Amino acid sequence: MKSNSKALSAPYTIWMTVFIVLPMLLVGYFALTDRAGNFTLENLLSVGQYSNVFLRSIWLGALATLISLLLGYPLAYIISKMSVKRQSMMVMLVMLPMWMNFLLRTYAWMSLLEDNGLINAALAAVGLPRVHMINTAGAVVLGMVYNYIPYMILPLYSVLTKIDQNVIEAAQDLGANDRKVFLKVVLPMSMPGVISGVTMVFVPAVSTFIISKMLGGGGNLLIGDLIDMQFLGSAYNPNLGSAISLVLMVIILICMGIMNQFDDGENVGGGVMI
Amino acid sequence: MSRAGLCVNNIRHATKFWRGPPRRRKGDASELENTIISLKDIAVSFDGEQVLKSFNLDIRDGEFVTLLGPSGCGKTTVLRTIGGFITPDSGEVFFNGKKINDLPPHKRAVNTIFQKYALFPHLNVYDNIAFGMRLKGKSEKEVKQTVHEMLAMVNLTGYSHRGIGQLSGGQQQRVAIARALANEPKVLLLDEPLGALDLKLRKDMQVELKKIQQQTGITFLFVTHDQEEALSMSDTVVVMDGGVIQQIGTPTDIYNEPKNAFVADFIGESNILDGLMLEDYTVKFAGHKFKCLDSDFGKNKPVDVVIRPEDIDVVEPDSTHITGDVTNVTFKGVHYEIIVDVAGFKWMIQSTDCREVGERIGLSLGPDDIHVMEKSEYSGTFGDYSTFSDEMEEDINASEEASEEEEGAADEI
Numbered sequence: 001m002k003s004n005s006k007a008l009s010a011p012y013t014i015w016m017t018v019f020i021v022l023p024m025l026l027v028g029y030f031a032l033t034d035r036a037g038n039f040t041l042e043n044l045l046s047v048g049q050y051s052n053v054f055l056r057s058i059w060l061g062a063l064a065t066l067i068s069l070l071l072g073y074p075l076a077y078i079i080s081k082m083s084v085k086r087q088s089m090m091v092m093l094v095m096l097p098m099w100m101n102f103l104l105r106t107y108a109w110m111s112l113l114e115d116n117g118l119i120n121a122a123l124a125a126v127g128l129p130r131v132h133m134i135n136t137a138g139a140v141v142l143g144m145v146y147n148y149i150p151y152m153i154l155p156l157y158s159v160l161t162k163i164d165q166n167v168i169e170a171a172q173d174l175g176a177n178d179r180k181v182f183l184k185v186v187l188p189m190s191m192p193g194v195i196s197g198v199t200m201v202f203v204p205a206v207s208t209f210i211i212s213k214m215l216g217g218g219g220n221l222l223i224g225d226l227i228d229m230q231f232l233g234s235a236y237n238p239n240l241g242s243a244i245s246l247v248l249m250v251i252i253l254i255c256m257g258i259m260n261q262f263d264d265g266e267n268v269g270g271g272v273m274i
Numbered sequence: 275m276s277r278a279g280l281c282v283n284n285i286r287h288a289t290k291f292w293r294g295p296p297r298r299r300k301g302d303a304s305e306l307e308n309t310i311i312s313l314k315d316i317a318v319s320f321d322g323e324q325v326l327k328s329f330n331l332d333i334r335d336g337e338f339v340t341l342l343g344p345s346g347c348g349k350t351t352v353l354r355t356i357g358g359f360i361t362p363d364s365g366e367v368f369f370n371g372k373k374i375n376d377l378p379p380h381k382r383a384v385n386t387i388f389q390k391y392a393l394f395p396h397l398n399v400y401d402n403i404a405f406g407m408r409l410k411g412k413s414e415k416e417v418k419q420t421v422h423e424m425l426a427m428v429n430l431t432g433y434s435h436r437g438i439g440q441l442s443g444g445q446q447q448r449v450a451i452a453r454a455l456a457n458e459p460k461v462l463l464l465d466e467p468l469g470a471l472d473l474k475l476r477k478d479m480q481v482e483l484k485k486i487q488q489q490t491g492i493t494f495l496f497v498t499h500d501q502e503e504a505l506s507m508s509d510t511v512v513v514m515d516g517g518v519i520q521q522i523g524t525p526t527d528i529y530n531e532p533k534n535a536f537v538a539d540f541i542g543e544s545n546i547l548d549g550l551m552l553e554d555y556t557v558k559f560a561g562h563k564f565k566c567l568d569s570d571f572g573k574n575k576p577v578d579v580v581i582r583p584e585d586i587d588v589v590e591p592d593s594t595h596i597t598g599d600v601t602n603v604t605f606k607g608v609h610y611e612i613i614v615d616v617a618g619f620k621w622m623i624q625s626t627d628c629r630e631v632g633e634r635i636g637l638s639l640g641p642d643d644i645h646v647m648e649k650s651e652y653s654g655t656f657g658d659y660s661t662f663s664d665e666m667e668e669d670i671n672a673s674e675e676a677s678e679e680e681e682g683a684a685d686e687i
Contacts, residue, residue, distance in 0.1 A: 166390060169386075171394070172358075174454075
């Protein structure tokens with residue numbers, strides 16, 4: 001039986017080795033060598049000059065995550081209180097945009113936000129001054145929130161629906177008004193969902209490049225763009241690109257480690273889904 | 275874990291701290307008159323289905339009242355109405371003479387012990403018990419003292435820092451009791467709190483709950499579908515069916531003087547026969563006239579006659595009016611359960627004497643073994659024991675539990 005299950009897992013093990021472990025090792029190899037293949041720390045040391053890009057990425061990613069959380073939590077809470085039928089309809093509506101191509105959706109925002117885009121045209125039509133929106137940090141954050149908020153809502157929703165109505169009634173019974181029920185029972189019990197939601201929004205937001213490229217113009221370079229440039233762009237330098245990737249990975253790991261400190265491990269009902 | 279009975283001293287100790295009403299003594303008339311909860315003409319319906327109909331109930335301070343009935347009879351609805359989780363369609367709920375219909379649950383001086391305990395999974399035992407007190411703004415010092423007293427009372431000293439997931443069902447139950455009592459409620463509502471425990475633990479908890487009730491003097495309103503539990507714990511039993519009270523009385527009244535065929539059948543085993551009240555103290559059934567202790571039914575009135583299986587004496591066939599053939603004998607430990615076919619009607623007899631299947635025996639009844647009831651809508655619903663078998667009994671129990679689950683699931687939506 002045991003050898004049997006081992007055999008069954010073999011394809012996945014091979015897949016993981018070839019497409020996850022090996023590339024990671026390659027990233028490490030490139031990061032620690034120069035173009036001639038000699039060992040060097042030059043790449044890693046030169047990552048420091050891009051610290052402003054790192055800070056901007058983390059700042060914009062964190063901002064987008066916070067906004068997603070503040071918008072997503074109430075929505076997930078409201079959905080979890082609906083009748084079962086309406087719940088599944090609402091969840092579908094949340095996921096619906098994800099069925100559309102990511103690039104297409106971001107292009108759509110471009111045409112909305114442009115100086116001569118739909119929003120400005122509408123503003124001009126009613127006699128209001130035009131607002132410059134495209135190629136700003138705000139547009140990048142908007143793009144991140146728009147694209148990644150479903151990943152915040154879904155884990156929150158899944159945790160919130162699992163909270164036993166009896167437990168909420170028990171809190172009311174013991175003297176908690178609606179505000180206290182939320183603060184003392186619902187919020188702490190939904191922390192696993194908050195943590196997985198934050199993880200699932202923050203990680204892709206920090207490393208995105210297409211959103212900043214399309215909505216942020218040239219002035220809002222993010223780490224993703226930087227890496228993109230090292231591999232496909234004018235500044236072709238895969239060794240530096242690998243080094244930046246490696247540093248980014250470490251930063252994200254540290255962020256996740258800090259996040260998980262909030263989860264004391266005693267909570268029931270894991271927040272991870274999908 | 276040590277068992278229920280061992281903690282009597284702990285309870286006494288904890289009572290010193292108690293500021294609730296004093297322990298009720300039997301015969302203390304002034305206290306008995308003191309109605310704490312009063313339900314007047316309550317009607318509740320869910321999705322057009324009437325669950326409670328013109329329901330009236332007065333509960334006196336310090337009483338142990340049990341709502342007893344099959345699942346779906348509305349007993350949990352009564353509890354939730356008092357707890358504030360259901361607003362009745364019509365009727366009034368009074369607490370200490372004040373109408374509390376519109377008072378939300380968190381403002382009511384009652385606490386509930388839920389069917390599945392509903393402990394807070396993100397808090398440990400200590401924080402669960404402290405929950406209500408902290409909401410009331412008690413100092414941490416006070417909270418600590420009370421939590422430790424409560425833990426001692428439910429025999430869980432030393433468990434304060436355990437997580438809820440690390441506790442057994444019985445321990446979770448005790449934490450739920452401690453959590454509710456720490457709030458010093460005037461009335462404790464218990465929604466089938468022992469339903470999930472195994473038989474032995476259940477019996478221990480019955481004794482323990484009764485002791486806690488007596489020591490603290492808190493009014494207990496207990497919901498159960500287990501008639502034995504109701505009889506052994508309560509001061510007053512309220513038998514319900516179909517959203518209507520069938521009978522209110524002391525356990526002995528309910529058992530010895532059931533008002534109708536439903537109560538007689540639901541509480542204990544009963545042989546229920548069609549009878550004719552010929553005149554006061556004389557009733558005719560099973561083809562013979564019997565002396566009885568019942569009167570005031572009028573002359574020649576059709577009635578239901580209840581004879582408890584343990585009241586029937588097994589005698590030689592030629593020394594009595596009623597004779598029959600034994601069709602089934604089941605050993606029950608203390609007694610044998612004997613099914614006897616008397617001219618087509620199957621009687622159940624509980625006797626310490628063993629009889630063989632096929633044997634012809636006589637049944638002897640004294641006047642005080644016979645209880646006469648008026649005919650009701652339930653007459654004829656509960657026949658004889660012709661279809662009786664242990665297996666069937668189990669099936670019925672199983673389906674009852676299943677429907678209970680559904681009920682619970684429906685509540686959660």
